[in-house]
Amino acid sequence: MAEVARATLDTSVLIRHLTGDDPAKAARVRGLLTRAAQGELNLLVPPIVLAELAWVLESTFRLARAEIAELLEAVLATPGLTIPERPVLAEAVTAFRDSGVDFTDAWIAAVARSQGCTTVFTFDRRHFARLEGIQPEAP
Numbered sequence: 555m556a557e558v559a560r561a562t563l564d565t566s567v568l569i570r571h572l573t574g575d576d577p578a579k580a581a582r583v584r585g586l587l588t589r590a591a592q593g594e595l596n597l598l599v600p601p602i603v604l605a606e607l608a609w610v611l612e613s614t615f616r617l618a619r620a621e622i623a624e625l626l627e628a629v630l631a632t633p634g635l636t637i638p639e640r641p642v643l644a645e646a647v648t649a650f651r652d653s654g655v656d657f658t659d660a661w662i663a664a665v666a667r668s669q670g671c672t673t674v675f676t677f678d679r680r681h682f683a684r685l686e687g688i689q690p691e692a693p
Contacts, residue, residue: 562598563635565606572607572625573615590634599637601661604629608650608657623651642668653684663688 570576571583589595604626611617611625626647630640637643642664649660659678663685666674674682675693682690 558593558596560596560598562600563603565603565610568599568603568607568629569610572611572628575615587632587634591632593634595634597635599629599635601637601639601643604637604643604647605658605661619651619654622657623647626650626657639665639668649685653686655681655684660685 567583567586570579571587574580586595586597590597607629608622608626611622612619617625627644629635630637630644630647643661645667646657646661646664649655649663650657653660655663659681663674663682666672667687672687673689673691676682676690677692679690679692682688
């Protein structure tokens with residue numbers, strides 16, 4: 555049996571797919587994702603891609619937090635994608651949607667909790683105080 559080819563997805567590919575802002579490119583991405591879902595290709599999505607995706611959807615496409623969270627959840631649920639730290643990222647998406655903090659801070663908190671750390675040293679204590687299970691402290 556032949557080994558499945560592996561590749562990494564950049565944020566721009568997911569942006570085209572999720573927004574459809576360039577229909578020709580979005581169609582190409584759908585084909586790629588179909589191949590991955592069928593097991594013909596293994597696609598790696600580094601966790602930083604989700605952070606960049608959240609930022610681009612908010613800053614460039616001006617989507618609402620709930621819409622961004624829905625799209626990030628869709629990426630996390632996409633068959634054929636290998637996403638390291640998937641459960642931590644899912645927790646970060648929930649915190650992002652529910653707490654009003656930006657995705658990267660939600661991700662930092664989710665990583666901290668996953669490692670048994672509840673204290674986060676930060677100069678942004680009010681922001682981190684909104685995240686469940688996190689004790690923000692000034693250094």
